[in-house]
Amino acid sequence: MVVGRHAGRAYIGSFTAAGGPGVLTAAVDPDTGALTAIGATDAVADPSYLALSPAGDMLYAVSETTDGALAAFRTTGGAPELAAPLVPVGSAPTHLALHAGHVLTADYRSGSVTAVPLGADGTPAPAASGQLRHTGSGPHPQRQQGPHAHQVLPDPSGRWAVSVDLGTDSVRVCALDGNGDLTLHREVALRPGSGPRHLVFHPRGDRAYVLNELSPTLTVCAWDAEDGTLKPLGEVQLLVDVPDGDVYPSEVVVAPDGRFLWTATRGADVLSVLALDEAGDTPRLTATVSCGGHWPRDLAIDPSGRHLYAANERSGDVTWFTIDQETGIPRQAGAIEAPAASCVIFD
Template sequence: MKSNYGFMISGLTAAMLAVSATPLYAAPKAPAARYAYVGTYNPNGEGVYRFDFNGKTGALTNRTLVSQLPNQAQMVAARDGHTLYIGNEIDNYNGGKHGAVAAYHINSQDGSLSLINQVDSQGAGPVFLSLTPKGDHLLVANYISGVVASFPIDAGGKIGETGSSQQDSGPAGAGKPAAAAEGSFAVSDHNGPHAHMVAADPSGKFAFSTDLGLDRIYQWKLNDATGALEANDPPFINASSAGAGPRHFVFHPNGKVVFLINEEASVLTSYRFDSAKGTLTQLHSLSSLPANFKGTNFAAGIVLSKDGRHLYVANRLHNSIAQINVTGEGAMAWGGEIWTRGDYPRTLTMSPDGRYIFAMNQRSDNITRFRVAGGSGKLAFVDDYIPVGSPSQMVIAP
């Protein structure tokens, strides 16, 4: 964001300005309004809330309820900022057994939303939405049923009524996470397929999806024309340890490394990405918890700094944000942790300029904000609680 600049004006120029009816230069324009949207879980959360987002201070103000469909918890915004896609994390859409995904037009004047259309998510409980690099297909992970799906997006942002889908299948993962901290009872949903995330690689030629229940990372070829997910060779790799529960992942800015957080084990794993074959090879693993921690934790949201040097992970029950210092070769080192000032941080959101991180504290019904120090990446709590019932995810629209 540009700051106001002083101008050195000569005496002659100043005199000209004094008598001229037309300015010799245009005053800097005020920054365009930017909006943040927060998806929530019922009943504490009523739907999707819009906030005015101050890009300079990171403040969220003027909370307004802009949509009230049930369990609108997962979101992704189009890169042009005109469309917001929201998942309804339900299993009874239109009386059936699936969830739903909806497209909304964003009003640039006030940030309000108007529904474009809503479609069946092709599975139950959509928990993650992402767009392909071109923005012409929407990818959806349906947790309850273990289905990943792809939908075409037209020029107006509308979601195609019929998408392609793939059903995860196989034996359930180990009941207890082998790499978890001593005393951990982080055992959940290793009873069948549970797709947790799906996203394309930077080229848009390949995609990956995680299945927490099967302890697998699926490798897909992404059809450029249709957006269909086609099994790669091999179609999947196993999690870094038994019962780890793969959850979310991010690509390093160099496009050569992927960092993945395992929910049940609370362990980060880095992978080398083969951009020619679209496959992953495991590199290193590191706990998202302090060395002396004992007990149960469920790791959750993950974000990477723009420069690719600092990775941040939300720890639920430990209620912390871990900082992991990383390299473009996949190396990882513990950088510290900070209390979230809330309970059960489900996801993290980084501001577009990388100067702030927001924690969605699901059980304490609030969002907390942290300032990111340049260079070191250390976090400092900003004493500003934002009340929101059961926040799940926040998206700052471009």
Template sequence: MKKLLITFLAYLLSTPIFSQNNFYVGTYTSTKSEGIYKMHIDVKNNKLILDGVAAKSDQPSYLAFSKDHQYVVAVNENSDNKLPGKDGQVSLFKVDKASGNLTFVNQVNSGGAHPCHVSLDDQNNVFVANYSGGNVGVFKIKDGVLEEKSSLVQYEGKGPRTNRQEAAHAHFSNYVAQKERVYTVDLGSDKVHEYKVVNGALEETNSIAITPGGGPRHLVWSKGGKFLYVLNELSCSVSAYAMSESGYELKEEISTLPSDFDKSKLNTCAAIKVSKDGKFLYASNRGHNSIVVYRIDQKTGKLKNLGFVPTHGDSPRDFSISPKQDFVVVSNQQSNNVVLLKRNKKTGMLEYKDEVEVPLPVNVVFW
């Protein structure tokens, strides 16, 4: 019996404390933030708990886990005249699965100014979108270290909205396992690019020309990969696409805003997510300060607006659905708060529960 108790205690000590309801928050450190914060949801009491600083880092806006969760990669959106080419940086951290703390490993040049998104594939290739640089860099974690970039895709062009589309602006670089492809978005020239990874480089397999002036920011696939949804930051819309013999076919474009929204007020879209069951799609509005909820038609892929949920803060930069799909966590960048919303799995709707102060929160990444 004593031996069994010792074995059980050893198991508990070796089991990660930070798991299903735990997450990291990437931030901007231009005010009070120290870097990457660790938090968790107290499910029983519908509360958010701030567990402290997981790692000190400069402007670690967006984060991504490696597939085995041994590493976290962060983009450091710290472009500066003192840096070569005014580029940002990319940092690698080792994850302590017991405490949730992150240990800095190394840092490399991002290949362009203001890196704003990062993802990894199953082989630990790292894909970074540099917003002001207008390019996407490819890196690799090898032998426990983040190597210098192996390749760089540079975009050119501009769009009709001269205040934001004066040049190429890469805003998204996400590996989608079910498609075995990397999808990137150029807000500046209204383009979406699809790539396969070949020997540490991106080889284009398809592309989409977004409605001019849309300013695509992020995208997400439906469950099963039949429909693609592109969130347009500038036109405040979601574009739904399906594959045809000629490529991507636009099925519909639907507003993220209520019909009575005052168009003299500024609103820009930020993040887009789909529930695991494939029934609901969510997108965030900065200005209207809401998350719009849609039901997805499983046959056509078209969206039905179910309503708008206030984010209880200013400028919801990112949000994430918890692994068990029962909560949504929102980072309100300008009001310095992270908000907990309870999610109804049947209706898809969200209900405010709690909030915690976090300086300039940007990205929410669940374990």
């Protein structure tokens, strides 16, 4: 493929401890969605999750290590280049997001959310300005002995930061003040033992879908940005038949037009297709398809809404799919080698 000036970029995070290349940069064919590797950097250990600045000139990554750190790269035509020293955050951060001039990290092992302020040039401050520690536990004897913040993201209004905690079966709604301090506004309990992992908002902004890792289900919630209120409405199964062995949902994405929702489930190694009604209250499972590899840790949709991408951690590849615009069913169209892949994002 010839990389033209209109081709986009994808960034793939991976676990260097498992043989991953670190952050892999790929060109994206705007017509087919095909990926072509153009550079990589292993300057940071285990950059498992990534986020781009609004201008696309800065790439942020968690270092999912015991100590835990935030890295900032300047994006180039090839491999991103470190722009500043690493900033310590909580232990084993698994997710990050930009919010109100800060990068927020969800720190799985320490059960916390950390706020790191950004300078005018987009580089992080030498030290985090605030950290909110979760408390609590759940019924699972191994996975829920304490809090495990797995994701943090701003709500569509930009007023709130929402953190999803697998260990406490809850979602926390937080406020970030001008000093970078996080304060808890409200904690919302979900079904005990469900193990919430990730959340995505409907494009309309008044519904949220929480993916549960410890059971293959999706919790549908109403979201009120004015009051910062999340209200569970019900659960939906993600698999017709749950296979024996380890089955762990990993990611959920929604179509830009709000008609479909897709999830990835490790162990079963499938993508589930759910059709959304107009209200968004009753997702309906319509199909499951192979993820094209093994252990899909992440699922992403490209900016055009025409292609899905699965980061298959254990088979070491990223597969891409063309979405049928009438049915929402993805059809595999190709794959790129990406050892220990954990995340895919687009500029």
